[in-house]
Amino acid sequence: MLQLLAPDGTYGVPKGYEKYGKLIEDLDEDTLKTFYRDMARIRRFDIEAIALQRQGQLGLWVPAIGQEGAQIGSGYAVGKNDHMFPSYREHGVALTHGVELMSILKMMRGVNHGGWNPEETRFHLYAIVLATQVLHAVGYAMGVKLDGKVGTGNPEEDLAVISYMGDGATAEGDVSESLLFAAVNESPIVFFIQNNQWAISAHIDSQTKAPLYTRGEGFGVPGMRIDGNDVLACYAATKLHMDQARAGQGPFLLEALTYRIGAHTTSDDPSKYREDAEVEKWKAKDPIVRFETFLRRQGVGDDFFDEVTEAGDQLAKDIREQTFALQNPPMENIFNHVYSDQHPEIDKQRAWLEAYEAQMGDHE
Amino acid sequence: MSNYKEMPIAKALNAGLSQAMSANDKVLMFGEDVAELGGVFRVTEGLLDEFGDKRIFNTPIAESGIVGTAIGLAMRGYRPVVEIQFDGFVFPAFNQITTQLARLTYRSEGFLEMPVVIRIPYGGGIGAVEHHSESPEAYFAHTPGLRIVTPSNPNDAYWMMQQAIECPDPVIMLEPKRRYWQKGPVNLDTPPLPLHSARLMREGTQVTLIAYGPMVTAALQAAEIGAEEGVSIEVIDIRSLSPIDYPTIMASVKKTSRAVIVHEAPTNVSISSEIAARISNEAFYNLEAPVIRVGGFDTPYPPAKLEEIYLPDADRILEAIDRSLAY
Numbered sequence: 001m002l003q004l005l006a007p008d009g010t011y012g013v014p015k016g017y018e019k020y021g022k023l024i025e026d027l028d029e030d031t032l033k034t035f036y037r038d039m040a041r042i043r044r045f046d047i048e049a050i051a052l053q054r055q056g057q058l059g060l061w062v063p064a065i066g067q068e069g070a071q072i073g074s075g076y077a078v079g080k081n082d083h084m085f086p087s088y089r090e091h092g093v094a095l096t097h098g099v100e101l102m103s104i105l106k107m108m109r110g111v112n113h114g115g116w117n118p119e120e121t122r123f124h125l126y127a128i129v130l131a132t133q134v135l136h137a138v139g140y141a142m143g144v145k146l147d148g149k150v151g152t153g154n155p156e157e158d159l160a161v162i163s164y165m166g167d168g169a170t171a172e173g174d175v176s177e178s179l180l181f182a183a184v185n186e187s188p189i190v191f192f193i194q195n196n197q198w199a200i201s202a203h204i205d206s207q208t209k210a211p212l213y214t215r216g217e218g219f220g221v222p223g224m225r226i227d228g229n230d231v232l233a234c235y236a237a238t239k240l241h242m243d244q245a246r247a248g249q250g251p252f253l254l255e256a257l258t259y260r261i262g263a264h265t266t267s268d269d270p271s272k273y274r275e276d277a278e279v280e281k282w283k284a285k286d287p288i289v290r291f292e293t294f295l296r297r298q299g300v301g302d303d304f305f306d307e308v309t310e311a312g313d314q315l316a317k318d319i320r321e322q323t324f325a326l327q328n329p330p331m332e333n334i335f336n337h338v339y340s341d342q343h344p345e346i347d348k349q350r351a352w353l354e355a356y357e358a359q360m361g362d363h364e
Numbered sequence: 365m366s367n368y369k370e371m372p373i374a375k376a377l378n379a380g381l382s383q384a385m386s387a388n389d390k391v392l393m394f395g396e397d398v399a400e401l402g403g404v405f406r407v408t409e410g411l412l413d414e415f416g417d418k419r420i421f422n423t424p425i426a427e428s429g430i431v432g433t434a435i436g437l438a439m440r441g442y443r444p445v446v447e448i449q450f451d452g453f454v455f456p457a458f459n460q461i462t463t464q465l466a467r468l469t470y471r472s473e474g475f476l477e478m479p480v481v482i483r484i485p486y487g488g489g490i491g492a493v494e495h496h497s498e499s500p501e502a503y504f505a506h507t508p509g510l511r512i513v514t515p516s517n518p519n520d521a522y523w524m525m526q527q528a529i530e531c532p533d534p535v536i537m538l539e540p541k542r543r544y545w546q547k548g549p550v551n552l553d554t555p556p557l558p559l560h561s562a563r564l565m566r567e568g569t570q571v572t573l574i575a576y577g578p579m580v581t582a583a584l585q586a587a588e589i590g591a592e593e594g595v596s597i598e599v600i601d602i603r604s605l606s607p608i609d610y611p612t613i614m615a616s617v618k619k620t621s622r623a624v625i626v627h628e629a630p631t632n633v634s635i636s637s638e639i640a641a642r643i644s645n646e647a648f649y650n651l652e653a654p655v656i657r658v659g660g661f662d663t664p665y666p667p668a669k670l671e672e673i674y675l676p677d678a679d680r681i682l683e684a685i686d687r688s689l690a691y
Contacts, residue, residue, distance in 0.1 A: 135433055
């Protein structure tokens with residue numbers, strides 16, 4: 001397993017992994033601070049979103065607490081032309097590519113099903129049916145290769161695709177088919193599995209008999225395991241393998257070993273299926289705490305951490321206000337975009353509902 | 365003078381595909397055995413030589429993978445046409461078709477278009493083993509976001525293939541496999557109708573006979589026999605199963621006051637269920653008889669040696685027409 005930052009915050013490059021370490025040595029202090037700032041920011045956002053759900057402001061929340069290292073580290077390693085296909089817990093990755101965090105809250109509130117532009121942000125829409133997005137990612141990567149945007153050596157031209165999934169999704173047939181299609185087409189893609197140990201209530205031991213990083217081997221997709229709570233390892237591994245995919249070296253699989261500190265969703269009750277001791281053990285490996293220790297040893301002082309805490313409080317306040325101010329979508333959104341073109345049945349039903357509502361008057 | 369050419373449905377589909385691939389280099393064709401072999405029904409024969417292996421290629425035998433990657437390619441700006449080898453093999457892709465392909469334009473509030481065509485040879489009558497004779501149209505017609513069409517003759521096959529590929533929405537193209545080698549004239553210059561319009565195939569006065577896909581041939585046979593027996597049957601080929609061209613159906617039913625609907629699929633919760641309900645809504649006072657449906661029985665598709673009994677034919681259709689006229 002690639003680990004550059006131990007849980008106690010000690011940095012070190014294991015023997016044989018020098019090419020990964022080199023990528024970290026290229027980073028300046030501002031970039032490292034950005035990693036910390038965004039990990040802290042997304043955790044604060046997450047905590048606030050849970051509170052908003054508990055207050056009835058969101059229909060559901062899907063916490064990613066504990067997985068910030070995997071998400072911020074890999075997200076910042078994704079290049080400026082690359083495309084990302086998330087599952088539904090990748091709030092941190094969204095943050096690294098400029099997706100408005102309010103878009104995610106709107107979706108979880110039920111204002112829309114995911115109202116950001118996937119082509120503009122290159123961060124595709126959340127996929128709620130497990131593993132469906134992995135095949136879309138492979139198809140996209142097949143298209144990139146058909147376009148000749150792989151291995152040209154021109155960084156303005158080349159791009160690769162990263163597909164996120166959880167350990168639970170790996171059981172779906174679509175993941176196996178994705179690995180196969182990517183392998184036979186030599187597609188420019190990295191499969192990024194966040195193994196957070198629990199598929200709702202099913203522990204990883206009941207989901208696979210072989211480590212997930214080996215899942216691609218039978219299909220011809222090599223893989224490696226990384227410490228998913230080490231933001232630097234996640235950055236370096238994603239960067240190196242996305243660079244290789246972009247250069248035309250084909251698909252690769254990364255298993256980021258992490259832990260879901262919170263519930264699967266706000267509808268879940270983890271106390272029914274796991275021990276507190278296990279959670280406490282993983283809290284000791286927290287990605288944010290270890291990175292703070294590392295930064296302090298690098299000479300980053302209280303001023304910075306105080307500023308991040310203040311910014312987090314401001315973010316929480318802002319999203320509360322913006323969530324409370326959200327308007328319900330207009331009635332016609334029921335019918336809009338079912339088809340791109342005019343559709344006689346949809347048009348008829350829209351007209352009927354408008355007439356019906358007008359006749360019934362205001363039922364507020 | 366239009367330029368006509370005589371060809372079977374399979375060749376017309378091939379010619380339509382070739383036209384679409386020539387017209388737009390974003391059109392791709394892929395599926396199981398579609399490249400060198402030309403598909404098990406040879407619908408894609410010759411396209412590999414014409415367009416090369418970047419435009420038409422074989423995939424692993426994984427239908428969810430075929431449709432799922434087609435979605436990704438559409439996101440990248442391609443217009444994929446995929447072949448599902450047989451009707452009974454589409455179900456591994458059902459999840460990708462219904463939860464993803466059909467909804468991505470809606471989910472993205474119009475940011476994404478999904479110009480994907482899924483070609484499926486469907487229906488029975490070829491003496492096949494299990495899972496090679498299914499009529500799965502109702503599953504897809506029930507799904508908002510999909511368009512479903514089925515040509516019954518070479519001219520429609522040629523043009524509907526091109527129209528489906530031009531459509532910005534996902535289209536399921538159900539190809540009547542037992543009619544693949546049925547010949548007819550193709551007008552190479554002018555499309556006959558918009559993709560979702562029904563066609564009046566034969567005028568008549570006493571009863572409207574509504575059919576689609578492989579049953580259009582049987583309906584026309586029934587109308588011919590009926591005419592010899594003095595019964596005037598109007599035949600409509602609805603061509604599009606989602607959306608259905610109801611104005612054409614209602615105009616005919618209001619004229620004849622009687623409707624019989626025929627298809628191969630089991631009748632329970634089928635295309636004919638929906639058309640019958642709509643006729644009762646929109647032409648209730650014009651009806652002289654209840655709408656009668658002629659379809660497959662509500663059983664799995666039977667073994668091949670029983671399919672001639674199972675499948676509707678001209679006699680079963682005429683028996684239903686007699687019942688309608690008896691009211």
